[in-house]
Amino acid sequence: MPESIYPRFLCLSLLLTITGCASLTALKPTHKVEEAPAVRKVEKTEEPGAKKPELPVVKKAEEELSLGIHNYDEGNYKIAAGNFQNALDGGLASIGNQITAHKYLAFIYCVSRERLACRGEFKQVLKLNPKFDLTPAEAGHPLWGPVFREVKAEDRRKKRDRK
Incomplete structure (x- = not known):
C-alpha cells in the first residue's frame, strides 16, 4: 500500500x-x-521530532558578517548595515572580523552622508587596532577617505597629548 x-x-x-x-x-x-519507482532511502541520523542543534553564536555572527559583505558588494547597503550590526551584536570572535564590520559600516554611513556615524565607526576601528590603515584604493575614496584621515589624525593628536 x-x-x-x-x-x-x-x-x-x-x-x-x-x-x-x-x-x-x-x-x-x-x-x-501504482507504486512509485523504488527510491533509495537515506538513513536519518536524527531522531524523529528532535530539534536541530543551534548554531554557535559565534558561527551566526560570522555568517552575518559574510552576508553583510555580500549585500554590500551587491549595493544593498541598508541590509548590509543590518548584517554588520547583527554580526557585531552577535559576538564576532576575531578582532579582524570586528574591524571589518566596523569599516564596512563606516563606508555605508559615509555614502549615506551620515558623517558622525561614519566617524564613530572609524573610531571603533582605531580603538580595536590603532595601527589600522585603509588600503590605497579605500583611502582614495572621496567620501570616506578624508573622514578616515581626520579620525586618524585626531587619534594621533589625542595620544600625543596624553604623553
Whole structure:
C-alpha cells in the first residue's frame, strides 16, 4: 500500500476499532494504485521530532558578517548595515572580523552622508587596532577617505597629548 494512503487507513482502522466495527475491507480502494519507482532511502541520523542543534553564536555572527559583505558588494547597503550590526551584536570572535564590520559600516554611513556615524565607526576601528590603515584604493575614496584621515589624525593628536 502506498505510504501516502497508509496514514488514512491507520486512522480509519483506529476509528473502526473504537466504534466496534470489525473490518476495513469495505473501505479499501477498488482501483489499483501504482507504486512509485523504488527510491533509495537515506538513513536519518536524527531522531524523529528532535530539534536541530543551534548554531554557535559565534558561527551566526560570522555568517552575518559574510552576508553583510555580500549585500554590500551587491549595493544593498541598508541590509548590509543590518548584517554588520547583527554580526557585531552577535559576538564576532576575531578582532579582524570586528574591524571589518566596523569599516564596512563606516563606508555605508559615509555614502549615506551620515558623517558622525561614519566617524564613530572609524573610531571603533582605531580603538580595536590603532595601527589600522585603509588600503590605497579605500583611502582614495572621496567620501570616506578624508573622514578616515581626520579620525586618524585626531587619534594621533589625542595620544600625543596624553604623553
